Amino acid sequence: MQRRTLSRFDEIIKVFRKYDFDKVLGQTTRNKISPFRSDADNKELLKEDFPERLRLMFQELGTTFIKFGQLLASRPDLVGERISEELSQLHDDNPPVSFEEIKEMIETQLGGNIEDLFEEFSENALATASIAQVHEAKLHTGERVAVKVQKANVEEIVETDLSIMKFIANESDRFNTSFKHLNLPAVLHEFDKSIHKEMDFDNELMNIRHLSDNFKYNDKIIVPTTYPDYSNEKVLTMEYVEGVKLSEVIAGDDPKYNKILIADRIVRSYFQQLFIDGFFHADPHPGNIFVTDDNAICYIDFGMMGVLDEEFRQDLAELMIYFSDRNIDGLINQLIRMDILNEKTDINILKSDLNDLFAKYYGVELSRFNGIIEDLLFLMQKFDVRLPNEFVLMARGLSMVENTGLRLDPDIDVVALLKPFARKLMVQRYNPLKMANNAKISFFAFEHVLRALPSLISKTIYKVEEGEVTVNIEVKHISEIANQLSLAIIIAALLVGSSLVMLIDVGPRFYEMPVLGFVGFTISLALGVFTVLRYFIDF
Incomplete structure (x- = not known):
């Protein structure tokens, strides 16, 4: 490890020790990680206050660990209900950095004096977080803009922390049976991709353009205009949208905001993203949505987006229909078709647990999901089912949007709004032209297999003759x-x-x-x- 990495490693070890997590690491005199010493250490570590200690430790360790904790909070299927709920309280709000640092970053990245780039530039931050902060400005052409600027050294800090986190994850996965089911190296790999996307403002600019194009015919869903000439991977300049945070609309009672209309627009726009476009905002909490004076909806913060291909969207729509109809057999069969359940899953026990889950909501019309999605995710964890990341992002986003809709309009019928989108996808799936096209694709794939078959058989026979093929036969009974x-x-x-x-x-x-x-x-x-x-x- 480099000197900086070793210094940070020592700092992390001290914080681990402070929150009684050194038992995870089992330190040696050289402050290197070694495996758990005993089962007693495991039990001591996993006592009742484990989730709270984990949250406090992540909070103290800073940006990278906070972001990682937020990722784990979105994966109740991996970490369970208690840890997920506790880590959802993590905040990455940081005090703003000085204007001098922001000015230096802009001038370095955009290659000019800030006065030449902008007619006006506010020294006070509109918003600040661990990775970046936003300032209001005005271009020389007259447009008011919001400029998102990455803080200095953030990338270096994240890279250092990631290298240490990967080391810890690999060691824990090798030696610690208590955490092995989490598959921490795979989770860290997912987090690595996620945080690099979030730090790449070029990627965010493309996300904004993509979402904007999807809503170009809907003037009540606003996606800010971007300015590529004033943007790069560390600076993002976009349209300044007049409005208030949705969280303020929910908390207030200003009559100019029609809460019922706003709820309807948010839910419908999100269903369009999920089921029609297959490109959705993965973090649609009320702080990432603005409302204008005419009740139009404006999404912000596009660093984390989800992508669903057409087949997955159609499968998802069918799953939702089974879900809302309480069709347990259909639900299980659909999960099998989506490769979420496999031969290792005990279907009979799962069916029994799903019956118990729906019995919990007996007598309640499924006009809303009412936490049932989270219960389903927790149930998947019980059966050690590893859900696709996009499925979890979708479920988390849908849960956020439903919760927001209910806070705005307690009588909103989320399921009734969902069904037309789902049925539209079902009609598309069984469209004769679509089925003919799928048959053509399958035919070509089958033709390719037949064409390759003689060559494969010849190669196999040759390997058998040369003694290169080993056949393992498992004899039972x-x-x-x-x-x-x-x-x-x-x-x-x-x-x-x-x-x-x-x-x-x-x-x-x-x-x-x-x-x-x-x-x-x-x-x-x-x-x-x-x-x-x-x-x-x-x-």
Whole structure:
């Protein structure tokens, strides 16, 4: 490790020790990580206040760990309900950095003096977080803009922390059975991609353009205009939208804001993102939505977006219909078709648990999901089902939007708004032209397989001849196989023996046949019938 990394590593170790997490690491005299020492350490670590200590530790360790904690909060299927709820309280609000630092970053990144780039530039931040802060400005062409500027050294801090976190994750996964089910290296890999996307403002600019194009015919859903000439991977300049945060609208009672209309627009716009466009805002909490004076909706903060392909959207729509109809068999079959459940899942127990889950909401019209989605995610954790990341992002976003809609309009029927979108996708799936196109694609794929088959067979035969193929055969129920084989040998011996007896013209006869041969054939027939019947019964 480099000197900076070692220094940060020592700092992390001290904070781990402060919150009694050094038992996770099991320190040596060199402050290196070693495995757990005993089961007693595991039990001590995982005591009741574990989630709270974890949150406080992440909060103290700063930007990267806070972001990681927020990711874990969005994955109740991995960490469980208690930890997810506790980590959802993490905040990445930081005090604003000085205007001099912001000015230096802008001039370095955009290659000019700030006075030449902007006619006006406010020294006071509109908003600040751990990675960036936003300032109001005015271009020389007259447009009012919001300029999002990445804080100095953030990328270096994140890279240092990531290298240490990956080391900790790999060691924990190797030695710690208590955390092995989390697959921490895979979670860190997912987090690595996520935070790099969030730090890349070029990526965010493209996200804004994509979402803007999806709502270009809806003037009540506003996505800010971007200014690429004043943007790069660390600076993002976009349209300044007049409005107030949705959180203020929810908390207030200003009559100019029609809460019922706002709720309807937010829910419908989100369903369009999920089911029609397949490109959705993954963090639609009230702080990331603004409302204008004419009740138009404006999304902000586009660093985290989700993507759903057409097949997944259609599967998701079908899943939602089964879900809202309380069709448990259909729900399970759809989860199997989506490769979310596999042969290791005990379907009977899952079905029983789903019955219990829906019984919890018995007598309640599913006009809303009312926390049932979160319950489903927690149930998946119980069965050790690893949900696709996009599925979890979708479920989390849908839950946020429903909660927002209910706070604005307690009578909103979320499921009624959902069904037209879901049914539209179902109609598209079974459209004759669509099915014909799918058949054509399948035909071409099958044709490619047939064309490659002779070559594959030749290669396989060659490898067999060269002794390069090893076949592993797992034999189960060996005693039953041995009994069946012994019975087959006896039947064969009786048949052969009886046939030989038939050729000998001695001894008592029955209908012109030697009695001994007749008895042998009869016993062989009986045993043969018994064997066949037993096979079909077992099958």
